[in-house]
Amino acid sequence: MQKYKLIALDMDGTLLSDDKTISEENKAAIREASAQGKIVIMSTGRGAISAMPYIHELGLTTPLVVVNGSEVWSSPDVLLRRTLVPxxxxxxxxxxxxxxxxxxxxxxxxxxxxxxxxxxxxxxxxxxxxxxxxxxxxxxxxxxxxxxxxxxxxxxxxxxxxxxxxxLGISKASGVTAVCELLGIPMSEVIAMGDSENDIAMIREAGLGVAMGNAQDEVKRIADLTTVTNNEHAVAHIIRAYMLN
Structure with a gap:
């Protein structure tokens, strides 16, 4: 089985339960993946300010993609790239x-x-x-x-x-690609998880594209597989199935 090095997670409807919290199961899997040297990043439509409390809650210092790729951060404190709308x-x-x-x-x-x-x-x-x-x-x-x-x-x-x-040309896929170039990881070794249209580009380009059980139909149609819902610890399920030794 292909062992993936990086997982890019949408937040709302994916990592977060409907109550906007991260389940203990998801937290534990993310921490275990990080301990094994795997890279866990957020790739979200949220802005950095909105995403940061969750980043800190997880103790992540990895890159992140925010505002659907308009900003890419090399770490929670260092902006790598920003693309503006005129x-x-x-x-x-x-x-x-x-x-x-x-x-x-x-x-x-x-x-x-x-x-x-x-x-x-x-x-x-x-x-x-x-x-x-x-x-x-x-x-x-x-x-x-x-x-x-x-x-x-x-x-x-x-x-x-x-x-x-x-x-134009900016998406979660372009953001995750920039992170992969920074880290020297091919997109073929990336898992991308999401539930909405703004996740489609990165799900298509990742080595393993995962649609949530609660995803929009078009996301499920293009994904490599569909997992359980955001209220059923889907992130933990995918990390344990495809990333952990």
Whole structure:
């Protein structure tokens, strides 16, 4: 059996249970993998500030991929690479959100902003990702159609009712690839686990792509295998089956 050197974990819907905690089973497996010299990294749509409490809880000092790949960190304290969305593109996305009357949020290098942020000066920030949320499928489809026509952004989701926009060519896959180049590990020796559209690229490119039992159907369709759900310690299950000696 192929022994994998690195596992890239989505957080929400994958590592984290529905209550946004890491199960003791998952913690134990991650610590055991780390003790055996395996590399465990987060690859998440969250920003670094949001991801860091979990990184510290696990005691990880490994690289991480955040904001769907717009930032890659060589360690929790050292930024390796950052790719920005042009300000004019954020202005256009913001205008589209207003036109469609839907919830929006966006990550800048200073934090997260949303429809309720007061006094926001878009031009004063450096932007990493923009997101839309609406339960109206027609609106969501219209937004995807408009943004797709621009041809300048990666369009994914982290939930069936949202859309997430990153710079063209930037994804969790590009982020994990950058980490692998840094560490000298081929993608063939990587396991990637996730549940949503923003995980598809890294699941496709990893040596072993794993869809969660709670994943969206398209993720399950392209993955090498489907495991149990995020509430059933799936990360521990995969680490023990494919990484530990």
């Amino acid at each position: 300000t004019e593109t954020i202005l256009a996305l913001h205008k589209l959100a207003l036109e469609q009357d839907c919830w929006w949020w966006a990550y800048s290098t200073n934090g997260v902003f949303n429809r309720e942020s007061e006094g926001l000066d878009i031009a004063a920030e450096e932007w990493l990702k923009f997101g839309f949320y609406t339960e109206n499928e027609v609106k969501l489809g219209r937004i995807r159609e408009v943004v797709t026509s621009w041809g300048t952004l990666e369009i994914t989701n982290s939930h069936p009712c949202n859309l997430e926009m990153n710079p």
